[in-house]
Amino acid sequence: MRNSLWRTGAVIALSTVTLAACAGQSGKSDTSASSGGGNTIKVGILHSLSGTMAISEVTVRDAELLAIDEINAAGGVLGKKLEPVVEDGASDWPTFAEKATKLIAQDKVATVFGGWTSASRKAMLPVFEKRKALLWYPVQYEGLESSPYIFYTGATTNQQIVPGLDYLKEKGKKKLFLVGSDYVFPRTANKIIKAYAAANGMEVLGEEYTPLGHTEYSTLVNKITEAKPDAVFNTLNGDSNVAFFKQLKSAGVSAEQMPVMSVSVAEEEVKGIGVDNVAGQLVAWNYYQTTDTPANQKFVAAFKAKYGADKVTSDPMEAGYNAVYLWAEAAKKAGSTDVEAVKKAAGGVSLDRPEGKVTIDGDNQHVYKTARIGVVQPDGQIKEVWNSGEPIKPDPYLKTYSWAGGLV
């Protein structure tokens, strides 16, 4: 009899969970019907808060929430406060599409800030295009895309990878080895790198891919040391960088002999990899915590005040932080949060941001950005050693580069 009591209890527990789920669901749709009408403007924030990408994406969410707080403290947008609706993409691409639909259809948000991986963006793209809603995507990516319903506030290839290659060429590095995670961004980036190398008298000695999350790099490091390249171009993402840099260091390869140029290693990742393993290596971005602008001093101070003094700021975080300000500015200019009106007003919107001056290109909805090459310092910060001097016009399809003719 005791046994059956237990079982009955379990049935009741399970049904309660299910019922709670149903109740929660219906209750929610009731309250969210009145969007836009009240004194707030709902905006969606959609990043991975769980899963492998959470470590990176949570920092971008924090930066976006900071921007929303600051804008609200300054009076909001069009006299209304912004109300963030935060959803979890769970590092799972179909979930991004599902949650994007929820934010648009159920919460009726004015715009969404979100995404990190290219795959999550590709999964969300049809949702935003079909429902004619806006997405602000804050991470550097592989280019070759220009959706009318996405604004890209991170770098496209001609604002990060091409300047990185220019820098290596200027330093006389002629032989390259390409290492990347096996997904769309590294593969496309490497295609561009090979086209650039062929046109600029550089040689690609090897091109290797490992699955996302791979941590065994001794074979790969052997291949690299045998090939003896002048430099390695690294498009590895996430945890793999930790293993790669550790094993490269234990193989006795120093940054002076064979520098590694990384495009997905920022301040946050340097902490994870361990400064000892990565100090002296090169990175290419548009923003560093050390970037010397008044707006950046304010941003870093505000971020630390809100989230803790040990926090660092990085390029994607800054791009997410900018995205909120750029959208708010475009909405103010349009006098409305209507998607088509904001799109129309966004072209030419220009702000002084932590990375310097950023301007929205109305044609491809990317942003003019200054390219910056940095060296990882022993204290975990990144010191800028080169910059492009002025913001570079975004060119996602590399139309203005003769060597890239065969790519698209």
Added chain:
Amino acid sequence: MTAVEAPVEAPPVVRREPRRWQGPAAFAAVALLALVVAPLLLEPFRLGLLAKYLCYAIVALGIGLAWGQGGMLTLGQGVFFGLGGYAMGMYLKLHDAGGDLPDFMVWSGVEKLPALWTPFGNPVFALAMAVAVPVVVALLLGALVFRQRVRGAYFAILTQALAAALVILLVGQQGLTGGTNGLTNFFDFFGQDLAADETQRGLYLTVAVVLGVLYLGARQLVRSRFGRLLLAVRDGEDRVRFLGYNPATVKTLTFAVSAGMAGIAGALFVPVVGIISPALLGVVPSLELVVGVAVGGRFALAGAILGAVVMGYARTYFSEELPAAWLYLQGALFVLVMTLAPRGIAGLAAGLVRRRREAGT
């Protein structure tokens, strides 16, 4: 993994069938709920989610058949789901491209449509392949594995490895498969705008009807001579062999049927959700499906379906309300069910009904 060799006894097979009207009445009630009430009450976004859970329920039905009835713990059902999904995705992609190259091939540097893709421009071929490819793969695998008397945990590990291998293959062949992004960005489904609410409602009804038909088919199969044989193979494979039957054939056929169901589910999933990617068919989603079946009750086909829908709903609910806690809750739910109710929700329900009946007589 404990479930592989767990000393969970299947419920006794009830020969006497009291109150014959109860089963059909319950089925009709659920059908009414799914086909009439749900489309009326749920807003389009929630109906789309329900359609997604029902797609998973079709896979779960196949798992219930292979695992619950046949004792084959398949941890790689995502493979068959994915093969069906990709077949459908390839058709939709070619249809949208309208004679041009699909978008992802352009940015992957593919210049000419690969020969593998060409026939998928035909919807009939694509639909046939969505079922045929999983079935053939399962027949081949089954013929190789079951004849060698590979079973239990070894079979489970093998199917899991297959799921891992397929993911690596799909990710590596970006020009052919879309890599990690998978296939997405579909607009048109047999002349219907995929974004339209009516299309999504039609798709939901299609999924629900397909699930109902497959459930009835599976139920017939279980009650047939073949079904009795399958149970016998599960409970005493060697004895069945000594009686002159070939257990390998029985298991291979059942495995192929469950693979075909997963293929159909995959083909329906793609227009409903709008994406098929390696992340949907790897080890983790395959395991989640099995967990759903275990929670619902693997010995009853309806339990498998219920489990898939409950887990899908719980996943959406918790990820909206408590994103950080979802994985723990899922784990807790699994542990709770396995320790307190090893036969799942369906087992509990059946137990209660039986007890009440016994008390009544």
